[in-house]
Amino acid sequence: IFQQWFPEELSKHIEKYIRRLVSFMNPYITISFHEYQGDEYERSKAYKAIERYLSSNSSNGVKRLKANVIKNSKFRSVFLSMEDYEEVIDEFQGMTIWWSSNKIIPQQRALITYNDGDEKRYYQLTCHRKHRDVITKAYVPHVLDEGEAIAKKTRQRKLHTNGIGSSWSHIIFDHPSTFDTLAMHPEKKKDILNDLMSFIKSKDYYKKVGKSWKRGYLLYGPPGTGKSSMIAAMANLLDYDIYDLELTSVNDNTKLKKLLIHTSSRSIIVIEDIDCSLDLTGERKGKNTGEEEKNLVHKKEKVKKKKGSEVTLSGLLNFIDGLWSACGSERLIVFTTNHIEKLDPALIRRGRMDKHIELSFCCFETFKVLAKNYLDIESHDLFPSINRLLEETNMSPADVAENLMPKSADENAESCLKVLIKALENAKEEARLKAAEEESSDQVLSDSGDEESKDTDTESSDSGDEDASEGSEA
Ligand SMILES: Nc1ncnc2c1ncn2[C@@H]1O[C@H](COP(=O)(O)OP(=O)(O)OP(=O)(O)O)[C@@H](O)[C@H]1O
Numbered sequence: 001i002f003q004q005w006f007p008e009e010l011s012k013h014i015e016k017y018i019r020r021l022v023s024f025m026n027p028y029i030t031i032s033f034h035e036y037q038g039d040e041y042e043r044s045k046a047y048k049a050i051e052r053y054l055s056s057n058s059s060n061g062v063k064r065l066k067a068n069v070i071k072n073s074k075f076r077s078v079f080l081s082m083e084d085y086e087e088v089i090d091e092f093q094g095m096t097i098w099w100s101s102n103k104i105i106p107q108q109r110a111l112i113t114y115n116d117g118d119e120k121r122y123y124q125l126t127c128h129r130k131h132r133d134v135i136t137k138a139y140v141p142h143v144l145d146e147g148e149a150i151a152k153k154t155r156q157r158k159l160h161t162n163g164i165g166s167s168w169s170h171i172i173f174d175h176p177s178t179f180d181t182l183a184m185h186p187e188k189k190k191d192i193l194n195d196l197m198s199f200i201k202s203k204d205y206y207k208k209v210g211k212s213w214k215r216g217y218l219l220y221g222p223p224g225t226g227k228s229s230m231i232a233a234m235a236n237l238l239d240y241d242i243y244d245l246e247l248t249s250v251n252d253n254t255k256l257k258k259l260l261i262h263t264s265s266r267s268i269i270v271i272e273d274i275d276c277s278l279d280l281t282g283e284r285k286g287k288n289t290g291e292e293e294k295n296l297v298h299k300k301e302k303v304k305k306k307k308g309s310e311v312t313l314s315g316l317l318n319f320i321d322g323l324w325s326a327c328g329s330e331r332l333i334v335f336t337t338n339h340i341e342k343l344d345p346a347l348i349r350r351g352r353m354d355k356h357i358e359l360s361f362c363c364f365e366t367f368k369v370l371a372k373n374y375l376d377i378e379s380h381d382l383f384p385s386i387n388r389l390l391e392e393t394n395m396s397p398a399d400v401a402e403n404l405m406p407k408s409a410d411e412n413a414e415s416c417l418k419v420l421i422k423a424l425e426n427a428k429e430e431a432r433l434k435a436a437e438e439e440s441s442d443q444v445l446s447d448s449g450d451e452e453s454k455d456t457d458t459e460s461s462d463s464g465d466e467d468a469s470e471g472s473e474a
Pocket residue numbers: 181182183184221222223224225226227228229230338397398399401
């Protein structure tokens with residue numbers, strides 16, 4: 001009615017004065033805490049802390065709640081937060097504080113492009129004007145501290161993976177691998193443990209030397225030697241989240257950057273089988289001839305078509321240590337590969353991949369850890385034979401573990417060790433036959449090479465004669 005009867009200009013003025021009058025008469029003030037502030041990509045820490053605080057302190061008075069079940073190895077609990085447009089009342093030092101959860105819906109709601117993610121959520125605190133100082137100086141810091149403490153207590157570790165597009169989805173990370181169950185040479189294990197422990201204590205050192213607080217690990221070795229198990233053990237040791245990055249699902253470098261921005265601190269970013277992920281070589285391999293260049297482009301296009309990804313080596317290098325890589329801290333970047341020789345040296349040079357860890361075939365020390373884990377024994381009469389066989393043949397810890405695992409209730413430690421000995425003897429015999437086969441085919445090749453060279457010699461001597469006779473004729 002107001003808008004109908006008053007001209008627009010006049011109505012604006014009147015509205016302004018009405019607002020002033022209302023705010024003069026209104027004894028309450030409001031403070032808003034937005035989920036995303038300004039252009040920030042990350043959810044505001046204050047918003048998350050308030051969410052936790054309100055869920056535990058004031059959810060009794062709320063009628064509509066959102067439930068989120070939190071489960072980790074230690075406990076399971078239900079975390080409740082307010083639904084949109086709900087209100088709760090809190091008390092602090094005799095003051096009453098009203099909290100409400102609100103959201104701003106974008107103008108283009110009618111458009112098909114609208115989705116839930118476009119809504120801008122915020123918590124609004126309302127209190128009496130006269131309490132303003134206590135609220136801002138004591139109450140808000142108290143809410144934030146409590147919220148962060150609750151978040152720490154109820155934290156669940158997550159295993160994130162990237163789907164199509166540039167977003168992460170996650171499940172709860174509950175892998176049982178630890179450095180105790182990981183079978184490898186004790187000295188090597190100790191070295192890695194020391195490295196990790198000194199990394200997490202080095203915040204000030206990284207700041208002092210002007211480096212962002214992150215460390216790169218390259219895990220390489222044949223299949224089944226424990227690369228994935230080691231990543232899980234690292235995450236369990238440091239209490240970090242894991243971001244398992246599937247490079248082939250990332251369309252281009254921009255999407256890769258977006259994914260990086262949405263990772264949290266205290267996490268491990270993993271790219272498994274980096275040599276198979278994309279065509280990440282070639283681009284930086286010096287000057288190519290015209291033909292090589294053409295082949296390279298052709299090869300890249302083929303990979304692009306096959307995998308649908310345009311991520312380049314330089315995009316990945318930027319991901320690891322470009323400007324944007326400093327957006328989080330206390331982070332490990334782990335690459336795994338079965339073929340270290342296939343990787344571009346730029347990708348794995350020290351400084352990017354600071355520590356190269358080789359995980360190799362099972363040695364006796366590794367076997368002893370597996371025997372302790374799987375059979376609960378530390379020594380046995382059959383150990384010397386196994387030691388000898390492990391020196392003579394290559395078997396991955398995964399295969400050794402599989403042979404050690406009892407398959408039925410009446411199998412005991414000794415019968416499992418015998419199964420392993422049999423498998424090692426078979427592997428040794430297979431390797432011997434393969435080597436003999438290769439040797440004989442090499443022999444055939446070199447013999448045929450000799451024959452050929454003999455023929456060419458004869459041919460060339462024939463032609464030489466011809467030339468000579470031609471020459472003499474001439
Ligand atoms: N060093 C190890 N210590 C303990 N268990 C191991 C080890 N290596 C392998 N295993 C066992 O073998 C299984 C496979 O190992 P894992 O997936 O860690 O190997 P990987 O090196 O990552 O293999 P791939 O290169 O094929 O991905 C694990 O579930 C684990 O039970």
